[in-house]
Amino acid sequence: MSSNTTDFPQIGLFITCLVDLFRPNVGFAALELLERCGCHVKVPIKQTCCGQIAYNNGDINNSRLLAKQLINEFDSCDYIVAPSGSCIGMLKRHYPELFTHEPDWQAKAQNFADRCYELVSFLTQVQGMTQVNTRFEQRVTYHDSCSGLRELGIQMQPRQLLNSVSGLTLIEMKATQECCGFGGTFCVKYSPISARLLADKVAHIQATGAQVVLAGDMGCLLNIAGYLKRLASSIKVYHVAEVLAGRANISAIGE
Template identity: 60%
Template sequence: MSPTKPRVALFVTCLVDLYRPTVGFAAIRLLEQAGCTVEVPRLQTCCGQPAYNSGDRATARDLARPVIDAFLGYDYTVAPSGSCAGMIARHYPALFDDDPNYRGRAEALAARTHELVSFLADMRGMTGVRARYEGVAAYHDSCAGLRELGVRAQPRQLLGTVEGLTVKELADPELCCGFGGTFCVKYPEISTRMVADKARDVEATGADTLLAGDMGCLLNMAGRLKRQGSAVRVRHVAEVLADMTQAVPPIGDA
């Protein structure tokens, strides 16, 4: 790792802020362990992804501008979410393709934006963590993290160093859980079928814990598992890697 500490801005994400602040604190702990100075810009807002995915580019741009203004001055922007990181890193430049004032700024921010676990492994060279978690976990690959940012091996690599933890693969770890942001609202019947299939896949592994890196996926899968009476615990991968699972109960249990 570099002897100098990079300044990292944590993009907390709406769902972490509103439903699971512990994930934000876990992200800060991990980033500091990786030798970073972490700041949380107070003026951050939604990244604009829900509006963008719904075709409302005007609202998405209105939301994206203050994000660019708040985060551009840092060495890196890191988010504990593949979908939000993917929005900034992959879609912001095109969102401002006809705006000469923000196109270059959007490109600059996009180039410095990363999903949390991939940043730790790929940018900071983290190969292991000091954490313990007794159990057997299945890992779900979120669509945006996997397909837009290439997040797959990194969480498995770091989870493999957690004492007491065994990781089992789902039969179809790369299949969508059915959340898809506004997809689950527009197509509830299809979404319900998809998350039911995912829940069956999780149960079939015999795992007692389900992990993922996106709160949208986790809330969706936790809700389905709870409604069908499953005992599987659901957690964000950052909570396990940061050894903070004692801080809060599993997602959906509180």
């Protein structure tokens, strides 16, 4: 990691696969939020998948290869930030575990992990952001993703910033901390269980009377948006960064 000689931290923005392929607006929202709080942001061109899918399915060799590439690509950054709790959970919690038999790489992986943050937790806990100058006149509810909540302790951080959005009314759903049923390949391997979890989650969302559901992970958002669309629901789905950055002025996820 290079030594930062300015007052502004050098942030490596890790876009993630789902943002890149399905919702680039989330990446632009993340960039805008980081720049608002004085960060210098770079987006390494050669970044690829974090290897989470391979890791969760036991493909440790390819997980290590992807991890090494990502670690090298972000080596010059003071922090690595991503709009995804699940991807950062992989980088922060599991990268060091991949290299228990390679001490040099384990040290690199731990150094890398110590610099990794989910977007909203970085804004609030590292940069000290307490509010945003944004308006969003909607009733919203927030879904806590499993990885963000359980691996990273992300719960109050998004709510703190959402409560500063002008016109926004935050309504908590029942069992907000329960899984939406996505879980990466879990929804494929255990589809009946996944479908039941998703149906329960959407029922809780609908019961709030909210017009919009937000979360910090694209996997959860795509899963929830798909089910709401099949129900012909009018509830819109956005990544929390889109609302915080004032970029929820485009079609919602799944539309």
